[in-house]
Amino acid sequence: MSEDSNGEQAGGWLSSMPGVAARMAFEQAAARIIQLDTVTAQRLQALDDRVLQVSSTTPVLDIYVRMGEKPTILAVWEHEVDCRLEGSAVELMRLALSDEPLVFLQQSGITLTGNSDLLNTAAAIAREADFDWEGQLAKYTGGIFAHMLGSVVRSGHRSARKTADIMLTNLPEFIQEELRVLPPVGEVDAFREDLDELRLAADRLQARVARLDKDLMERQDQSASDRE
Amino acid sequence: MSEQHSRDKTHFGYKTVDSEDKEKLVANVFHSVAGRYDLMNDLMSMGIHRLWKRFTLELSAIRKGQKVLDIAGGTGDLAMKFAEIVGPEGKVVLADINDSMLKVGRDKLTDQGIIGNIDYVQANAECLPFADNTFDLVTISFGLRNVTDKDAAIRSMLRVLRPGGRLLILEFSKPRHDVISKVYDAYSFSALPMMGKLVTDDAESYRYLAESIRMHPDQDTLEGMMKDAGFVKTGYHNLTDGVVALHKGIKP
Structure with a gap:
């Protein structure tokens, strides 16, 4: 755990050693995926050193995403951020899955401050990324098997996304009507x-x-x- | 809060040696381990040193175009990341008193394509060969305990920092809990020399490592030394229960 001289943890759990390890693992995985699409890597490079702050109100958690060819997830950031998003974790997750983030922002309770262009560009990069993982897989398995597997995964991805959208849409009703938590x-x-x-x-x-x-x-x- | 050592004598692990000799003795340790330094770091810390360095990177608050001095930078773990962050407009200087370590670091970083914005300088931390007010950030990770005159080194780091620049010292320190302390002692005095013997055929260097950690100032003493040198907004973060501490100070 990291703890400052006053006994307080800087950046909360994310700054603890397990938190740092989790972030590093995520970043390394993301860097490997980005390597599979040179266009995405170049577009991310254009955003180098720009920082997006994601503030979750429930649970309380601040994450800073430093853009670049190898994006990093920071728990502490002492400078001004370029763009800040604030909202509940559920709403932020729905925003992350949304195809039109700026449209979703209008309908949700998420607050955006700073430069919305950064969010829009990052969302466009994520949406338009085309990682050639089939090509990487084909090196080991051959083209036919890689394509078959790709078709299965794409179909599964569409179903999973649809299920996630439905679940997130029904989540508030479930919490309010079924669990009676709210x-x-x-x-x-x-x-x-x-x-x-x-x-x-x-x-x-x-x-x-x-x-x-x-x-x-x-x-x-x-x-x-x-x-x- | 200055470190207590006589003008002529200092410690080398648990031994008391002439101050002039410590530099040579430490140099011999690192000449011996340089080739397998990274491997030993991973083995000894079970990979956790990467997390400590990542936390250091995070608290550096370094930005594109800035100048960084990584003292005792060894095999360049931190310098490599700094070079990526500051970009071609910035500059990183990897300094180490030991030419064997510097060569290993330079070869490793060049092989990884880190070129253009990085310089390699063989330098003694006590008298850094740089102009006043040069760097935005100075770091020294796992190096300060090997310096003969730590107060002089900290003053030298203050001198080369720009006003508002920060010093980060990542170093072994004192565990906060007795249980951890006992486990840590048992590990470092028995397992470390054994690993050193197996991997580098040099148990003595790793016995020195364990002893030098015990002789290094604890968290509050080191913070006091930074304040005495003239740093402000000083503080430290205990990592892994204080086995390692990251000290931070700002040049006023």
């Missing part, structure tokens, strides 16, 4: 309306009590002056 929107609205009515009724009652109190005081003053 209240449904309608229930929250009804509760808010009831609360507003209760507040108004309490305000009215308070005003009435104040008026009665004032009347009582005036009557007491009147009867005292009559007795004199």
Whole structure:
């Protein structure tokens, strides 16, 4: 674990040794995949040294992606970032899977600050990447088997993506309606309306009590002056 | 908080030697291990040294076009990454007092295509041969404990840093928990010399490694030495329970 002299961890779990190991493993895997597509590597190189901050609100987690031919995932970044995304982990995942990130941003609760061009360009690179892994595989297995395997994987990928989209769309309803971990929107609205009515009724009652109190005081003053 | 050693005598592991002799003794250790330094690092630390160096890289906050000095850079693990980050507009200087280590580092980096923005300099950390206010970042990883006059070295690093530049010292330190400390002692005094004997046919150099770690200032002492030299915003991160610590300081 990494811990500073005040006993606090810089960058949270991501800065711990297991966190560093996980990030390094991910980066090495990504670098190997990027090597399979020279066009993608060149396009990423054009974004060199630009930093995208991804801030998850639930759970609280900050990740900095430093662009380049070999993108790095950082837990600590002391300079200005080029673009910052803030939202729940579920929404950020849906954004990552979205084909049109800027359109999805309009519909979601994710906040974007800084240069949206970086996000758009990175998304376009990811969408248009064409990693020739079939070619790499064909070196060892021959072209026919590599193509067959490629067809199976592509079909599986489409199904998995469709399933992931459905799951992510249904996730809020499942959490609210089935697990009852969070209240449904309608229930929250009804509760808010009831609360507003209760507040108004309490305000009215308070005003009435104040008026009665004032009347009582005036009557007491009147009867005292009559007795004199 | 200066390191306590007499003007003429200093320590070489657990031995007390003349200050002039320590440099030669340390040089002999590294001449002996240079060829298999990377392999031994991986074996001894079980690969964890890569994580410590990656964390150092992260705290360096280095950017494109900046100048970096990697002292005692050895076989160039950090220098290679710095050279990639600063790009062709920047400059990395890999310095080491030991020419065997420097040759291994230079060959390794050249073989990996790291050329153009990197220089190799044989230099003593106590009297760095660079102009004042030259570098944005100075790092020394697993090298400071081998320096005879550590205070002089830290002052020299401050001198060559630009105002606002930072020093990062990655070095073995003191584990925070007794249990870890005992396991670590048993490992470093029995397993390390044995590995050294098997891999480099040199158990003595690795016995020196274990002893020099114990003689190195602990986290707070080293932070005090950095403050005394003139660094500000000093602090350290304990890595792997304090087996290693990363110290940071800024030149005002």
